[in-house]
Amino acid sequence: MNVADSERIRSLLLRDGYQETADMGEAGLIILNTCAVRKHAEDRALARLNSLKHYKRKNPDLIIGLFGCVPSFYGEKLLEEFPHLSILCGPKGIGEINSLLQKAEKGERVASLNGKNNLFDDRCILTGKKKAVFLPIMQGCDNFCSYCVVPYTRGRERSKPSLQIMEEAENLVSQGVREIMLLGQNVNSYGKGLTEKIDFAGLLKLVGKIKDLEKIKFMTSHPKDISQNLLEVIASSEKIEKRLHLPVQSGSDSILERMNRGYTVKDYKKIIKNARELMPKISISTDIIVGFPGEREDDFRQTLKLLTEIRFDSIFAFKYSNRPKTAAGRFPGQIPQEEKERRLKEILELQREINRAKRKAVQKIL
Ligand code: SF4
Structure with missing residues (x-):
């Protein structure tokens, strides 16, 4: 999910005219997209954030953003702890990146943590020629496994309407994509809460009908929600990868x-x-x-x-x-x-x- 979020951030910025650079010293904007699922990942992200201080000293106009589950978990106190930080943005705030950047460019220090659930506001954008892409079909999780932070950082489970998924998938395929990975914290419970009557097996069948799409992958499955019908759909489709995580x-x-x-x-x-x-x-x-x-x-x-x-x-x-x-x-x-x-x-x-x-x-x- 983090890799997919990073790709979403990247594609929104490229769409708005930003260019990538491999040289951090040359960058006017640096975004760290973080994971809070284990302490080790969080410690590494915050150490990396600390190490960016000297870029800010050299270039006071540099905008540094901390994105992902770490800001969502710890909130605005991170702005106090890291004075070189301009933007805090949780996974649910990515769609607001442009307004956050506009404010940061004026010198404001801003946060979008648990506000709007705007995952579904914008469409998956393809940047460059790609054969394989991630396509998020849902956000959040309702399972509250006793060790897991995801329901606290990504919020409650929300499924993307199938019409939107199909529109995005067809658009990606028309641009040359041949392999799609459908992503969610628990794809097996896809459809819960939607007004339409659809489950993950039904969604796989729909996506499988897209002409020229050659391979469908998905992640992650939860054992408590996997149905025999879903296994049968996977078995019967030539396009769906025979792999179960x-x-x-x-x-x-x-x-x-x-x-x-x-x-x-x-x-x-x-x-x-x-x-x-x-x-x-x-x-x-x-x-x-x-x-x-x-x-x-x-x-x-x-x-x-x-x-x-x-x-x-x-x-x-x-x-x-x-x-x-x-x-x-x-x-x-x-x-x-x-x-x-x-x-x-x-x-x-x-x-x-x-x-x-x-x-x-x-x-x-x-
Ligand atoms: S199902 Fe996965 S994401 Fe959801 S609470 Fe459990 S471990 Fe976390």
């Missing part, structure tokens, strides 16, 4: 419950079984969090066991990162850093073994 997060039911994920390990395994029955060659990847508060050694072993049972094609594993405002940040049983590191190392080593074994099996077949 389905974050499981843990192999322990008690941890999944504390994470507020809304499914059990049994439910998850059933989805994978159904997907593989319909599409034997489907590639399946997942996200795992190790060291969630209260995760006992036995819970962690259950996650390792799940990995050996499912044999994912790839995993993205992370140490739990305690985020303010989230419920899990207040849970007892926070796991020491070194223990989280040990668990992460072990899980990554197991996945490497699985990958090696899979590669060997492929070589044998070849």
